[in-house]
Amino acid sequence: MPKVAGINRAQFLAGLASAGLATAALPSAAARASEARRGLRHRGVVYTVGAGETPGTAFSTTRMRRDVRVIRDELHADTVDVTGDGVERLTATAAEAAERGLRVWLQPTLGDAPERDVLEHLAETGRFAERLRRQGAAVDLSVGCEFWLFVPGIIPGDTVLERIRNLLDGHVDPVAMQRRLDRFTAKAASVGRSVFRGRLSYAAAQDDRVDWRLFDIIGIDYYSYYTDSADYVRELRRHLRWGKPLAITEFGTCAYVGAPETAGMGWDVVDHDKHPEEIKGDLVRSERTQAEYLMRLLDAFSSLDLYAAMAFEFVTPDAPHRPGDPRHDLDMASYSLTKTIEDRPYDPTSGWRWEPKEAFHALARRYRSATPAGC
Template identity: 35%
Template structure:
């Protein structure tokens, strides 16, 4: 496994900014921890704001990490999305010239869901509702291929490094357009027995295959209850919490009754890595390093971190003990992934 990575979110935006506060000094410190303690040699930097992406990418490159520069303007139409992607590619090219051979550009993430107009539905929630019937009917195939053809053409005009696309496993991508084959691929009960099959099929393209997202949430049953993709945070209380003034009176909470299980998350990630390594992938990016809005609470009703994919748990107040300068603490999964990556790096 050549690339041992983690996804690092600098501010994905869907129902609010997933990283409300962006402090360059904190970002650099976290990237240093990712390199030194999580034992990564690559980081996929995701988010909407191009300045944030650039600041984080430059810090990671200076730390000798390989960077996957991944702009994500979710829930806009193809024209607006492509204009944003090309602007980001221009910024990435400036970094690539200073750090050659260490920057990969991703033109999009799961476009069938996140680019408006590929399947029916103006909002993300509506597209989720329409998802299965639209995909089964093949309505997504032509617009997706058109979008990706335009994206690769326009990006290659301004960016001279390798490009990729973070695909859903079923998306009919023309991988001849890309330098690296990439899929977001999560393992749960429904695909347990055939998890490696899509990876093996993609190896037939003769290009490096990388799993750009895989992960597990942090509660008992997360691997089999069907909520791995959407989580268990109550969307109503989460949305109300974001309202000015009034929102401070609303505490986001978890749907239903769940039991925290850090060991499950750790074990499943170690299993993922073993399966993918055996299948012959060039690398993986565990999703995700941190989720600042999914704060940990001793009361399970409000322990949003149970529903998080993150390797660290964020505190609403106070600081961690492992890293007293950070507002989070590593979970069991952090240490488990670090040990796997250490073994892969040393060949032990």
């Protein structure tokens, strides 16, 4: 997941490497023809089901059902990555997606909670995934996302931000950290296997060391930036050495000039200490930048004939678009394919709606033109 407040991802990945954990044009006609011939096996989008940061952005079953229909009928996705926390929210959304004929990639992500709670949350969600599978739904289960970041005890610190700071400040034993990560990943895989009989996966950061023998599908959150599209293919090929299907569990960028070059840190341009929160610097909004980056990555994914790619993400209610107010246009720092429009700006109880961005339309055209390659 790309959003972690107050940290530079380039520095963070450098910290991972030192700790021992790490090992732009529009698509051409030839690339589009290649995709039609081979294509992604499954084309999806991430749908987060969090509780919301304000009363106005709380989870709504009615809204979720409407969004799932749009994902199928207007975005032309065949897969929805249902992620976030709260078993009731996760299962309700997964059931709706399955009922609409979508493939479900179900990924519980309970963060900053004791290991026992994380595993119980996984087990309960996984049992529901197995019920859906037995009823004939197409379901894959991911046991979680980037455990070293979200699960306390692998890196010292009670919160995500504290763990990152400890890593960057060198307050980490890299050997012990990898050992704890391996232990928890194996434990999560075991819990997943105990409740779910379908294909199992995990969403790792692209430089993580993971024992992929534990899983059926390799899952990578991918946010690289290269000027040469061939470099995306070169980088992704190394994940194929396991001889297993590869799913891109997240990919995308934000809607401003220069966002792709941040390699997954595009969100880190908001001053959260200001009230209301402010965009730092003089960013230039550019929905085209976001759309072109997604299309470039899809070209690379399609040339590798990957199992799935899931764009991050469908909607981000807590990052509203405020036209005419660039300093407070938080949507610029969002990876969302849609922009959130408040009924009453700056009112935490306000209702809201979303409108599609250029990235939504570009992805919809690509997904609609792609020929399904089977299950």
